[in-house]
Amino acid sequence: MKKAALFLIACVASATILAGCGGGSSSSSDDADGGATSRTISGTATAPAGAVAFQEAPSVFELALNVLIPPAHAAITGLDPVGGATVELLRVDNAGNPVGEVLAETVTSITGDYRLTLPEGVNLAGNLIVRITGTGTEMRAQVVDQAVNINPVSEFVLRKFIEEGADLDQLVVTDVVTLSGKVDTFDLTAGNDLSDMLAKLDQEVGEFVEQQVAVIKEQPGDADSVTGDYRSAAFSLGLHDSDNDNFGTFANDMWRGQFDFADGGGNTVAITLEGEESAYSNFSGMSVATGSIYYETDIDTESENLSGTLTDSGILSIEGAFEEEINGDNAFRYPSVIYNLQQVRNTGLFFLLSQEAAVRYGTTDTNGDEEPDALDPNDRRGDEVFRALEVFARSPSGMSDSDLSGAFGRVFLETYAQTGVIELQTEVNVVTFNGDGTFDYGDASGHRVGLESNGSTYQTLSETGSTGDAINVSADGDIISAGTEDGQPVPTDGFINDTFDFIAFAETENNENIWAQFNKTLMVKLPDSAPDVSGKRYRLMLLSVALDGVGNGSSDIEMINSQFNSYINLTSNTAGTLNGSFTLVEKTGLGGDMVVEQDTVDEPLTASIAANGATTLTLADQDGSNIMEGFFNQDASLGVFTTRWVPQGGDPNELGLVVLIDVTE
Numbered sequence: 091m092k093k094a095a096l097f098l099i100a101c102v103a104s105a106t107i108l109a110g111c112g113g114g115s116s117s118s119s120d121d122a123d124g125g126a127t128s129r130t131i132s133g134t135a136t137a138p139a140g141a142v143a144f145q146e147a148p149s150v151f152e153l154a155l156n157v158l159i160p161p162a163h164a165a166i167t168g169l170d171p172v173g174g175a176t177v178e179l180l181r182v183d184n185a186g187n188p189v190g191e192v193l194a195e196t197v198t199s200i201t202g203d204y205r206l207t208l209p210e211g212v213n214l215a216g217n218l219i220v221r222i223t224g225t226g227t228e229m230r231a232q233v234v235d236q237a238v239n240i241n242p243v244s245e246f247v248l249r250k251f252i253e254e255g256a257d258l259d260q261l262v263v264t265d266v267v268t269l270s271g272k273v274d275t276f277d278l279t280a281g282n283d284l285s286d287m288l289a290k291l292d293q294e295v296g297e298f299v300e301q302q303v304a305v306i307k308e309q310p311g312d313a314d315s316v317t318g319d320y321r322s323a324a325f326s327l328g329l330h331d332s333d334n335d336n337f338g339t340f341a342n343d344m345w346r347g348q349f350d351f352a353d354g355g356g357n358t359v360a361i362t363l364e365g366e367e368s369a370y371s372n373f374s375g376m377s378v379a380t381g382s383i384y385y386e387t388d389i390d391t392e393s394e395n396l397s398g399t400l401t402d403s404g405i406l407s408i409e410g411a412f413e414e415e416i417n418g419d420n421a422f423r424y425p426s427v428i429y430n431l432q433q434v435r436n437t438g439l440f441f442l443l444s445q446e447a448a449v450r451y452g453t454t455d456t457n458g459d460e461e462p463d464a465l466d467p468n469d470r471r472g473d474e475v476f477r478a479l480e481v482f483a484r485s486p487s488g489m490s491d492s493d494l495s496g497a498f499g500r501v502f503l504e505t506y507a508q509t510g511v512i513e514l515q516t517e518v519n520v521v522t523f524n525g526d527g528t529f530d531y532g533d534a535s536g537h538r539v540g541l542e543s544n545g546s547t548y549q550t551l552s553e554t555g556s557t558g559d560a561i562n563v564s565a566d567g568d569i570i571s572a573g574t575e576d577g578q579p580v581p582t583d584g585f586i587n588d589t590f591d592f593i594a595f596a597e598t599e600n601n602e603n604i605w606a607q608f609n610k611t612l613m614v615k616l617p618d619s620a621p622d623v624s625g626k627r628y629r630l631m632l633l634s635v636a637l638d639g640v641g642n643g644s645s646d647i648e649m650i651n652s653q654f655n656s657y658i659n660l661t662s663n664t665a666g667t668l669n670g671s672f673t674l675v676e677k678t679g680l681g682g683d684m685v686v687e688q689d690t691v692d693e694p695l696t697a698s699i700a701a702n703g704a705t706t707l708t709l710a711d712q713d714g715s716n717i718m719e720g721f722f723n724q725d726a727s728l729g730v731f732t733t734r735w736v737p738q739g740g741d742p743n744e745l746g747l748v749v750l751i752d753v754t755e
Contacts, residue, residue: 131233132205135177135198135222135240136169138284169241171202175222177240179206179233182217186230186252189217198222216251216261227284234263246288250299254655256307265306297445297653297671301407301430304655308401310357316400316484317359318438320349321567321585323596324480325503325610325747327635327649329675329684330372330450332472336681339374340381340512340647341476342505342608344598346583349482354397359406361396365389369598371606373507376681378645379543382509385600403753404433406440414465421451421465422474430654431482432629432751434728438484438588441749443631445651445673447475473684475675477651479610479633479747481594483587486567493590494563495525498613499703499721501730502536503747505635508605512647513540514635514745516732517551518719520702521613523561529572530557537734539745541637541645548741569595584611591615591723610747612730614723616703621726623660623699627754630656630670634733634746648676650744658707658750663699667692668709705729714738718748727752 179194193212198204204220212218214234221230222240231244232251238244247266251258328341345368354360368388375381398408408431413424431440452469453462486493502517519534536551562570562579567586571579584595595611632652639645656670674687695709699722707718720731729750734742 129208130205131208131220131236131238132203133220133231133237133239135172135175135202135204135229137172137229137242138169171198171200172222172240173198173200173202175224177204177206177220177222179208179212179218179220182219182230182258184217184252184256184258186248214263215259216256216263216266217258219248229284232258232266234261234266242284242288246292247299249288250303251307254300254303254307256303261306297673298428301428301654304430305399305401305405305407305428308403308405311400311402311404313355313357313359313400314353315436316406316433316438317351317353318484318588319566320351320438320482320484322347322349322480322482323583323585323594323610324442324444324478325596325608325633326476326478327505327633328372328474328476329647329649329677330374330472330474331677331683332681333470334683335472336376336679337374338677338679338681338683339372340507340680341370341372342507342598342606343370343476343478344368344596344608344610346596351484357400359398359400361398361408363394363396365391365393369608371507371598371600371608373512373606374680376679378512378541378680379510381507381680383507383600383603383606385603385606387598398431403755404435406431406433416453416462416465419453419462420471421453421462422448423451423465424448432631432753434751435753437727439592439728440482441631441751442478442480442482443633443651443654443749444476444478444480445653446477447473449473475649475684475686477633477649479631479749481612483567483585483592483594486586486588486590487565489563489565489567489586489590491527491563492525494523494561494586497522497616497702498593499616499730500534500611500613501720501732501747502534502609502611503732503745504607504609506605506607510543511540512637513538513547514637515551516734516745516747517553518732519553519555520616520704527560527562528558529561531555531559531573536732537742537745539637539741539743541639541647543640545640546638546645546743548743569593592728612747612749614703614721614728614730616721617724617726618702620663620699620701621703621722621724622663623697623722623726624662625754626660626726626752628658628660628729628750629654629753630658630668631749631751632656632672632733632746634735634744636735636744638743645679646676647680648674648744650674650746657753658695660697662697664697665694666697666707667694705731707731712738714740720748722750 175198177196178192180192181189196206218233219230221228229245231238231240324345326343330339347366348364350362352360371385373381398406400406408429410427415422431442433440450471452466454464454466456464498521500521504515506513515538517534517536520532522530533555534553538549540547559573561572569584572582573580583597586593593613598608600606630652634650636648653671658668660666669692672689677684698706703722709716714737718731718733722729731748733746733748735744736742
């Protein structure tokens with residue numbers, strides 16, 4: 091895991107959540123365990139232009155897409171006090187519907203302030219709310235602290251708990267209160283229409299809130315069950331821009347880490363990052379036709395201690411802290427972020443799709459020594475957005491050649507860049523390990539898309555397999571070499587998990603600063619017969635890039651990722667649905683400014699599953715088809731796939747990787 095930056099909606103959410111949950115001070119936390127030792131709650135009711143009733147109005151919640159993090163500290167603006175409104179205290183069910191009678195009520199002052207006494211026996215809880223109502227609408231807040239502000243964000247957070255199926259009365263009140271964030275780390279501006287404001291909140295901060303709700307609503311997991319030594323491998327894609335300066339970057343980052351997971355007590359996992367190797371390149375310039383490559387590698391042997399929270403559904407949640415960093419003439423702002431790793435059921439195998447972003451600033455000299463020592467909030471220089479697919483696998487001990495045997499399904503993604511060219515390539519094939527330190531590499535098929543000076547390109551790929559290639563694996567699952575070249579073993583960077591049924595490679599190569607390529611391989615051991623996936627629900631992790639147009643500045647470069655609560659639900663071995671949200675980061679030309687959009691999908695798909703687990707999933711509409719081609723493992727708890735988008739009547743222009751993890755309840 092690598093905190094290079096922060097997902098753009100995470101920084102918005104971290105700016106707002108505490109405001110929605112009653113503020114961050116929580117000085118009256120003696121009731122944090124739900125006991126009613128103190129009987130009074132208070133807060134302030136605010137709404138856009140002071141209106142609780144919905145009104146049609148333009149520009150109700152403005153958040154410039156290129157302002158990922160604010161140039162200076164600023165509170166939410168545009169929210170006015172709601173004076174003279176009746177505040178009701180009541181219980182709700184898990185759908186948000188009132189249960190029983192109103193327990194108490196009061197009226198807000200002209201400044202929107204209110205104070206209300208809890209009745210005897212009524213404790214702080216996630217299903218205890220205060221609400222104010224207007225014409226055809228209401229605004230609510232969960233009473234999980236003695237300071238409870240009622241505003242659009244509190245309503246938004248409650249709705250997310252409801253949408254995600256949380257058992258409201260079982261929520262730990264302190265978990266709700268401490269949803270990460272500070273209201274003064276992001277500039278949010280409200281308008282006059284509460285309905286549109288809630289919709290915009292969902293667009294901008296919904297993903298971050300959902301990731302936290304996914305953890306808060308679950309029961310604790312058993313940290314001892316995931317202890318051990320782990321290896322990780324991450325494949326990262328990035329886009330950078332320079333504010334209105336027609337200069338940008340297509341970036342790749344790859345890192346391989348070694349971790350120790352220990353039982354921290356209860357459902358806490360004590361995580362130690364013991365070391366990390368990384369490689370980074372950026373292809374930057376005004377256009378693909380004129381861009382140039384920068385490439386560097388690094389080895390970091392310093393350890394770092396982290397803490398994760400494990401749920402019984404296999405989510406391992408790690409929180410990164412807000413940071414600001416000075417690097418020469420540039421400074422970077424990294425607000426806090428939540429990393430949710432999803433466990434493959436009952437294994438030491440986790441996957442993470444991190445969604446990060448940062449803002450780049452100039453620096454200033456605050457002490458007169460002619461050396462930059464602080465971020466200059468008035469010198470905003472550009473945005474940097476990253477997406478990374480990372481796998482964590484528990485290492486074996488005492489592994490021998492005989493432990494690695496059987497057929498594995500392989501999926502592969504590669505990026506390549508040099509002046510005048512950006513390319514992506516995917517491959518799919520079967521690799522059979524013979525249990526004696528050799529393997530047979532099956533015939534491979536694939537696709538390549540590119541962006542060149544004179545236009546976009548596409549070609550299909552095929553590769554003839556080979557037999558009897560040597561593989562050298564250490565006793566702890568580290569793959570030292572695979573195959574030969576000119577009679578010599580080919581060094582490689584990969585690893586095998588502790589149950590010998592999953593393999594990952596993460597490799598990079600460059601020719602000085604002329605070209606660079608990065609590739610990611612995932613492999614799962616295949617079943618002997620087609621697995622039954624009927625009724626299974628899979629968390630979807632998708633990372634892809636689309637390339638279109640010509641490379642002289644008029645091209646489109648688009649980075650696409652699924653959000654955390656995106657799922658494929660299979661009703662049979664031939665049909666299912668995809669339900670989820672996707673973030674699209676797009677720029678026109680290498681040097682263009684980034685635009686961020688979101689797309690929600692709830693569509694049927696078809697499935698074809700062969701006897702060896704080879705699978706094709708197809709989502710088709712009038713515009714084209716998303717085709718996911720890959721493999722399910724032996725019990726269909728994990729699937730790995732390549733993905734491509736094929737426009738109607740055209741060639742593919744988008745390639746990527748997909749991981750499906752069974753989360754069926």
